[in-house]
Amino acid sequence: MTQAFSKVTAIRGMNDALPGSGARWEQLEEVVRQWLSDYGYRNMRTPILEHTRLFTRGIGEVTDIVEKEMYSFTDSLNGESLTMRPEFTAGMVRAAIEHNLLYDRPQRVYAMGPVFRHERPQRGRYRQFHQIDVEALGLPGPDIDAELIVMVARLWKALGITDVQLEINSLGQGQERSAHRAALIEHLEAHKAVLDEDGLRRMYTNPLRVLDTKNPAMQAMADSAPKLFDFLGEASRAHFEGVCARLDDAGVAYRLNPRMVRGLDYYNLTVFEWVTDKLGAQATVCGGGRYDGLIELLGGKPAPAVGFAIGMERLMDLWGQYQPEVAKAECSVYFVHQGEQAQRKAALLAEGLRDVGISAIVHAGSGSFKSQFKRADASGAQIAVILGGDELESGTASVKMLRAEQSDALAQQQVPLDNLVVYLKDKVN
Structure with a gap:
C-alpha cells in the first residue's frame, strides 16, 4: 500500500506571489526600470550564492546580518563556505573588481531580485525578500550623494507616495569615527547598568550600533551619548553641507538624525533613510549611503562609491495604501x-x-x-x-x-x- 504524501507548504518567511499579485510586481518593476533608465543606471545581475567571506569581510563580522541572519552552508563537494546573499552591495562590488568595471570610467548600476536573511518573519520583514539596489561606483562628491536621494524622491512622486520622510546623517571618516568611538565607549562604560545583553556584547566590538537600540530603557542613555557629528572635521562637514545644499536646491525636505548609523560596517560620510509611519514597526522603506572604503577592502583599487536599497515588499505594501491594486486582465x-x-x-x-x-x-x-x-x-x-x-x-x-x-x-x-x-x-x- 502506497503511503500518502503529506502536503508540502512554503518555508516560513518565504512567500508566493500568485498570478494576481504577480501582475502588480510587474507593474512596479516597469516603473522602477524606467525611473532608473532616466538617470542612466544600467542593470547588473550577480549570483545568489557567494563565498561567505565576501559578506563577513564586507558587511562586518559583528553586524546583525553576519552574526545571526545569514543563510550559510558548507559545499559538500569542495568544503567551501557559501552564503545566500543577504544584500546586493558586496556582490556588486565584487563583480566590479573581478571584471575591472572601473578601469576606464565610473559605473551607475542597479539590481533587482531576492535576498535572504534568517530572521523572525513579520510585516515587511521576511526570510526571502526582494530589493531594488542602486550603486554609483567611482564617483566621490556630494553631488552624487544628493542625486541618489533626489532620485528616490522622484520615485515616490511616480508612485503617488507622500507620507515618507528623509533622515540624513554623516558618519565622517575613519579617524573621526575612531575619536568618537573612544568617547562613546567611555560613555557606555559609565552607563553600563542600563545596557541590555546586546548592548553589553557590542560595547567594545561595535559601540556605534548600541545607539541604534530599540530598547526603551536605553533611550535616555543613547540620547545623551556623544554625537559623531560633533567629531567631524572640516572636509567631512563640507561634504555633508554640499549634500544638504543640493537637497535644498531640489526642494527635498530632510531631518538630521545624529543617531542614524545603518546596519552595515562599510558606510562613511553620508548615510540616509526614507521612513514612514504607515508600515508599523518596519519604518524604513529605503536606506543607503557612501561606502568609499569597501572597494579597497574587498581587494580592488581604492575608489569611492555610494548607493541605496529599497525593500520591495515594503514598497508594495506602502504603494497599495495610495493606489489600490486593480486586477489586470488576462487578455484583451x-x-x-x-x-x-x-x-x-x-x-x-x-x-x-x-x-x-x-x-x-x-x-x-x-x-x-x-x-x-x-x-x-x-x-x-x-x-x-x-x-x-x-x-x-x-x-x-x-x-x-x-x-x-x-x-x-x-x-x-x-x-x-x-x-x-x-x-x-x-x-x-
Whole structure:
C-alpha cells in the first residue's frame, strides 16, 4: 500500500506571489526600470550564492546580518563556505573588481531580485525578500550623494507616495569615527547598568550600533551619548553641507538624525533613510549611503562609491495604501468556439492578433457557450470572439463587447474573418 504524501507548504518567511499579485510586481518593476533608465543606471545581475567571506569581510563580522541572519552552508563537494546573499552591495562590488568595471570610467548600476536573511518573519520583514539596489561606483562628491536621494524622491512622486520622510546623517571618516568611538565607549562604560545583553556584547566590538537600540530603557542613555557629528572635521562637514545644499536646491525636505548609523560596517560620510509611519514597526522603506572604503577592502583599487536599497515588499505594501491594486486582465480578446474546426480557426486568428500586439486566449478544450462566456468574463477580456459552425460557413465571426463601459456593449457584430484583425485592432483599448 502506497503511503500518502503529506502536503508540502512554503518555508516560513518565504512567500508566493500568485498570478494576481504577480501582475502588480510587474507593474512596479516597469516603473522602477524606467525611473532608473532616466538617470542612466544600467542593470547588473550577480549570483545568489557567494563565498561567505565576501559578506563577513564586507558587511562586518559583528553586524546583525553576519552574526545571526545569514543563510550559510558548507559545499559538500569542495568544503567551501557559501552564503545566500543577504544584500546586493558586496556582490556588486565584487563583480566590479573581478571584471575591472572601473578601469576606464565610473559605473551607475542597479539590481533587482531576492535576498535572504534568517530572521523572525513579520510585516515587511521576511526570510526571502526582494530589493531594488542602486550603486554609483567611482564617483566621490556630494553631488552624487544628493542625486541618489533626489532620485528616490522622484520615485515616490511616480508612485503617488507622500507620507515618507528623509533622515540624513554623516558618519565622517575613519579617524573621526575612531575619536568618537573612544568617547562613546567611555560613555557606555559609565552607563553600563542600563545596557541590555546586546548592548553589553557590542560595547567594545561595535559601540556605534548600541545607539541604534530599540530598547526603551536605553533611550535616555543613547540620547545623551556623544554625537559623531560633533567629531567631524572640516572636509567631512563640507561634504555633508554640499549634500544638504543640493537637497535644498531640489526642494527635498530632510531631518538630521545624529543617531542614524545603518546596519552595515562599510558606510562613511553620508548615510540616509526614507521612513514612514504607515508600515508599523518596519519604518524604513529605503536606506543607503557612501561606502568609499569597501572597494579597497574587498581587494580592488581604492575608489569611492555610494548607493541605496529599497525593500520591495515594503514598497508594495506602502504603494497599495495610495493606489489600490486593480486586477489586470488576462487578455484583451477571448475566443469562444464550438467544434474542432472552429477551435483550430480560432487558434490561427489569435496568432494574427498577437502579431499586431493584441493579447488573446483561445478557450482550451470544449464546453458549452455559457461556460465559455463565463470564463471569458472572468479573464477580464474586453472582447469575446465567437466561432461556431454557422460562423465558419458564412466566413464571419461574432464579436461581442464584454465591458459595460464600451459604447456598444451587449451588442454583437458580425465581422468577416479576413477583416477580423483590422476590426479588433481598432476596438481594443
